[in-house]
Amino acid sequence: MPRPILVVDDSDSVRRLISSTLRLAGYDTVEAPDGQAALGLARSAVPRAVITDQNMPNLDGIGFIRAFRKMPGSAGVPVIFLSTENAAALKQTAREAGAIGWMTKPFDDKKLLSVVKKVLG
Amino acid sequence: MSNSSIRDTFFEECEELLEALVEGLAAMEENASDMEVVNAVFRAVHSIKGGAGAFALDRLVNFAHTFETVMDKVRSKQLAVNEELMLLFHRSGDQLADLVEAARDEREPNAESEAAILKELSAYLGDVESEEEIAFDAAPLAFDAAPLALDIGEHDPPTGTELRRFDIRFCPTPALYANGHEPLLLFDALAELGPLSVTADLSRLPEFDRFDPEDAVINWRLTLLTSEDETVLHEVFEFVDALCDLEIAVSDEPVVAVDEPPLDSRASQGLPAPTDRAALAEPKAQEDTTPPPSAKTATASAPRDEPRGPRPTLRVDLDRVDRLINTVGELIINQAMISQRIEELELPAVAHLTNELEAYKLLARDIQEGVMAIRAQPVKPLFQRMSRIVREAAEVTGKKVKLVTVGDSTEVDKTVIERLADPLTHMVRNAVDHGLERPEKRAELGKDTTGAIRLSASHRSGSVFIEIADDGAGLNRARILEKAIEKGLVSPEAELSEQEVDNLLFLPGFSTAAEVSNLSGRGVGMDVVKNAVAALGGRVSITSSPGAGTTFTIVLPLTLAVMDGFVISIADQTMVIPIASIIETIRPNPRDLHCIGTDGEVISVRGAYVPIVDVARNLGLSSERADSSGVLLLVSTEGQGLTALRVGAIHDQRQVVIKSLESNYGAIAGVSAATILGDGKIALILDPDELVKLTPAAIFLPPASPPRPELRHA
Numbered sequence: 001m002p003r004p005i006l007v008v009d010d011s012d013s014v015r016r017l018i019s020s021t022l023r024l025a026g027y028d029t030v031e032a033p034d035g036q037a038a039l040g041l042a043r044s045a046v047p048r049a050v051i052t053d054q055n056m057p058n059l060d061g062i063g064f065i066r067a068f069r070k071m072p073g074s075a076g077v078p079v080i081f082l083s084t085e086n087a088a089a090l091k092q093t094a095r096e097a098g099a100i101g102w103m104t105k106p107f108d109d110k111k112l113l114s115v116v117k118k119v120l121g
Numbered sequence: 122m123s124n125s126s127i128r129d130t131f132f133e134e135c136e137e138l139l140e141a142l143v144e145g146l147a148a149m150e151e152n153a154s155d156m157e158v159v160n161a162v163f164r165a166v167h168s169i170k171g172g173a174g175a176f177a178l179d180r181l182v183n184f185a186h187t188f189e190t191v192m193d194k195v196r197s198k199q200l201a202v203n204e205e206l207m208l209l210f211h212r213s214g215d216q217l218a219d220l221v222e223a224a225r226d227e228r229e230p231n232a233e234s235e236a237a238i239l240k241e242l243s244a245y246l247g248d249v250e251s252e253e254e255i256a257f258d259a260a261p262l263a264f265d266a267a268p269l270a271l272d273i274g275e276h277d278p279p280t281g282t283e284l285r286r287f288d289i290r291f292c293p294t295p296a297l298y299a300n301g302h303e304p305l306l307l308f309d310a311l312a313e314l315g316p317l318s319v320t321a322d323l324s325r326l327p328e329f330d331r332f333d334p335e336d337a338v339i340n341w342r343l344t345l346l347t348s349e350d351e352t353v354l355h356e357v358f359e360f361v362d363a364l365c366d367l368e369i370a371v372s373d374e375p376v377v378a379v380d381e382p383p384l385d386s387r388a389s390q391g392l393p394a395p396t397d398r399a400a401l402a403e404p405k406a407q408e409d410t411t412p413p414p415s416a417k418t419a420t421a422s423a424p425r426d427e428p429r430g431p432r433p434t435l436r437v438d439l440d441r442v443d444r445l446i447n448t449v450g451e452l453i454i455n456q457a458m459i460s461q462r463i464e465e466l467e468l469p470a471v472a473h474l475t476n477e478l479e480a481y482k483l484l485a486r487d488i489q490e491g492v493m494a495i496r497a498q499p500v501k502p503l504f505q506r507m508s509r510i511v512r513e514a515a516e517v518t519g520k521k522v523k524l525v526t527v528g529d530s531t532e533v534d535k536t537v538i539e540r541l542a543d544p545l546t547h548m549v550r551n552a553v554d555h556g557l558e559r560p561e562k563r564a565e566l567g568k569d570t571t572g573a574i575r576l577s578a579s580h581r582s583g584s585v586f587i588e589i590a591d592d593g594a595g596l597n598r599a600r601i602l603e604k605a606i607e608k609g610l611v612s613p614e615a616e617l618s619e620q621e622v623d624n625l626l627f628l629p630g631f632s633t634a635a636e637v638s639n640l641s642g643r644g645v646g647m648d649v650v651k652n653a654v655a656a657l658g659g660r661v662s663i664t665s666s667p668g669a670g671t672t673f674t675i676v677l678p679l680t681l682a683v684m685d686g687f688v689i690s691i692a693d694q695t696m697v698i699p700i701a702s703i704i705e706t707i708r709p710n711p712r713d714l715h716c717i718g719t720d721g722e723v724i725s726v727r728g729a730y731v732p733i734v735d736v737a738r739n740l741g742l743s744s745e746r747a748d749s750s751g752v753l754l755l756v757s758t759e760g761q762g763l764t765a766l767r768v769g770a771i772h773d774q775r776q777v778v779i780k781s782l783e784s785n786y787g788a789i790a791g792v793s794a795a796t797i798l799g800d801g802k803i804a805l806i807l808d809p810d811e812l813v814k815l816t817p818a819a820i821f822l823p824p825a826s827p828p829r830p831e832l833r834h835a
């Protein structure tokens with residue numbers, strides 16, 4: 001059983017959309033509504049990959065990635081960073097925190113799948 | 122999970138985000154320099170844009186983007202907020218709400234106001250911003266900076282015939298693998314640019330027993346033939362360039378496309394072909410490596426985070442809740458039946474069964490309250506919607522108005538909230554239009570030039586109270602009376618008390634404004650409000666004092682499914698009358714009863730004459746005049762003011778489950794619904810307002826000061 005992809009977004013609709021797109025493509029997913037909850041999930045079972053939003057309550061995307069990268073077992077797990085802002089500074093921060101790539105919202109399911117496919121090989 | 126249900130979720134989220142937006146804008150009004158607040162507004166708009174994009178709602182995306190960009194300028198302190206900008210933000214928020222609604226209902230939004238606001242918003246954006254804006258418009262849904270390190274496939278295929286050779290040295294650090302990067306994927310991206318050859322330098326690979334899976338020991342040499350620019354290559358490595366040692370060298374010699382790609386020559390030297398994944402297995406193996414045991418221990422001992430922040434909620438289909446409420450209604454009826462049967466057994470008072478029955482009653486009541494609470498929602502969104510109404514009304518009338526809300530966390534049944542929106546809108550508009558004075562006038566009177574509308578909600582004695590108060594001039598009673606006489610609603614000779622004059626506002630077709638303004642509308646009067654509230658089982662009342670303002674009070678039952686009622690008998694039939702409508706119960710003293718004409722009868726209540734309505738006769742249950750032995754229930758009705766309803770006797774006061782007659786049988790005049798009593802019999806629930814209207818000829822009474830409405834049950 002392959003490990004699931006962790007989808008983190010405080011927006012139910014965006015999160016469910018990403019998750020259902022991935023599931024339809026045959027990936028298993030788990031969902032978390034914020035960084036804090038995502039860390040909890042990642043601790044109990046290291047995901048195969050992570051797709052995380054930036055703006056979230058409790059713990060934002062960057063904060064999550066930083067904490068996630070400090071977790072044992074997170075090595076080698078690709079993290080895709082989502083944001084509506086296409087800001088260079090934020091991108092830089094995300095990269096430094098340990099994101100593998102960046103997706104700017106809004107995106108459609110084809111883009112999402114092509115990116116996930118590229119990340120997971 | 123179907124897409125349409127996710128779409129529904131998106132629109133539900135939009136509601137919440139729009140609420141947060143309105144709230145944020147209100148807070149900005151107080152303190153625009155609070156960056157937390159500005160951020161909250163920004164995020165709300167932002168999240169709507171993000172979600173809208175996923176559903177290809179381009180128009181919404183575009184508007185939200187412009188709105189957000191201006192908000193971002195405020196956030197980055199490039200733009201100061203003044204009154205004018207604040208107003209534009211409010212209007213933009215309203216427009217965004219309209220666009221969301223239009224998108225939800227799949228109809229065309231008002232393009233005119235959208236364009237106007239977009240233009241005003243764009244005026245705040247500098248030249249650079251507007252260029253970006255155009256770029257954005259050109260491809261609003263473009264995956265603008267798609268994971269650059271990965272998304273090379275998006276680039277146009279090489280168009281030039283001139284190929285150049287790039288020699289790349291790529292030496293990853295362990296952090297590159299730790300971040301989940303996969304060199305193979307980078308190479309795949311490069312291979313899409315042109316023929317690529319890859320050489321792995323395995324010279325640093327240690328002996329097997331000294332192999333560290335987390336170390337990066339393989340360096341790579343790559344040769345790419347492409348017509349792409351060097352920057353494109355750098356883009357491929359964008360996310361890894363801080364995590365590796367990277368050199369990209371371009372050879373100046375143009376390479377003419379050859380029949381045989383140079384790859385083959387490399388392959389013939391025993392080097393791995395670009396697609397030979399086996400040669401690139403090292404990072405893969407590394408990725409799958411389980412953490413060392415020590416790490417596992419750390420995982421186990423790491424404290425689990427307690428969930429914090431917003432309380433988790435559950436979205437449930439309303440139908441399910443309603444089904445549950447129905448079942449709980451049946452439970453209450455069933456419990457009443459069991460109680461009745463047990464009472465009939467006439468068990469000794471100490472019987473265990475009696476105790477347990479009491480416990481069962483309490484539990485049933487708890488369940489019922491719990492279920493009702495599911496349907497209960499705070500009035501906050503409703504009140505927030507009024508802020509827009511106030512703003513628009515203020516704009517049209519040229520008045521300065523601020524809205525104050527109190528108790529917006531008060532919870533009310535969802536249906537009540539939905540059906541209260543129109544009456545409340547009307548009353549709030551009225552308050553701005555008719556209630557408040559013009560700023561000049563207010564200044565003259567020494568009042569604050571900004572008028573205040575106060576919306577408050579509270580729970581009091583099992584009812585919900587909603588008040589709409591203005592600090593305007595108060596009702597012009599002389600004008601109201603004049604108008605009512607003019608319209609033939611009251612006789613010119615009538616002398617009415619202040620309260621009676623005020624209540625004239627609720628008569629059908631009454632309009633107070635000397636000139637009907639286009640704001641409060643034509644022909645829609647307070648009677649519509651009163652009927653809407655009455656349909657919810659509530660009532661409206663007015664208090665007003667000259668110069669100080671007017672307050673409308675709406676009193677509603679907490680729930681529409683269950684109500685407290687008196688079980689009464691009328692001509693041998695058992696019926697229920699809502700307690701909420703009863704002001705007082707009177708066991709009449711024959712001395713206080715007086716006959717008027719041949720048929721009319723009144724009772725003197727503390728000096729005032731109140732007409733008596735015989736319920737049995739009005740319902741057609743008895744043609745004879747009832748004897749005076751019954752009980753009178755004093756009610757305040759919409760058509761006739763204070764009225765005494767004559768009923769046979771009051772048997773009990775209890776909670777009854779309301780069952781709609783109209784949906785199960787048909788409407789009956791004077792009856793609002795039905796219920797099932799403990800003995801299994803069906804009892805009709807009376808509607809006092811309608812009952813009184815059934816009186817063949819209402820008795821016109823000389824006015825008298827009405828008794829104070831206080832609850833005194835005989």
